[in-house]
Amino acid sequence: MYARTKHRTVHFDKPFWISGLSEMVTAGDYVVDEDEELIEGLSWSAYRRxxxxxxxxxxxxxxxxxxxxxIDPEELEGLIALDRRNAEAPSQL
Incomplete structure (x- = not known):
């Protein structure tokens, strides 16, 4: 079976929590790796995470x-979306 790993960097403007982790994660850039495997038996190449x-x-x-x-991919995407919303929200002084 053929497998591949996709790498990307995500940025967080604010600290965040990951379920299952006891401490808050600081803001910054983080490398995310997604392992995928080839779905066999198709007439085209397709992968599943x-x-x-x-x-x-x-x-x-x-x-x-x-x-x-x-990390659960849906949790990660939710954290990224929440960080974007918080970054776009006007700060209240």
Whole structure:
């Protein structure tokens, strides 16, 4: 079976929470890896996503270890959308 990994970088303007993680994740750029496998038996090439991971940097909270953490793709897209809405909202002084 043929597999591939797609890489992208996502940016967060505000800190955010990931379910299953005990600490807040700081704002910044994060690498997201999406593993896909070839769907066999079709007359064209098509892939299905089988796993999504976000790379979290080393911090004092995680004992200075970089982590590759699995994340639900829908949760990730929701976090990105929420961050965009918060960035576009006028700040209240």
């Amino acid at each position: 089988v796993a999504t991971f976000i790379t979290l940097p080393a911090t004092s909270a995680n004992k200075h270890r970089m982590r590759l953490m699995p």
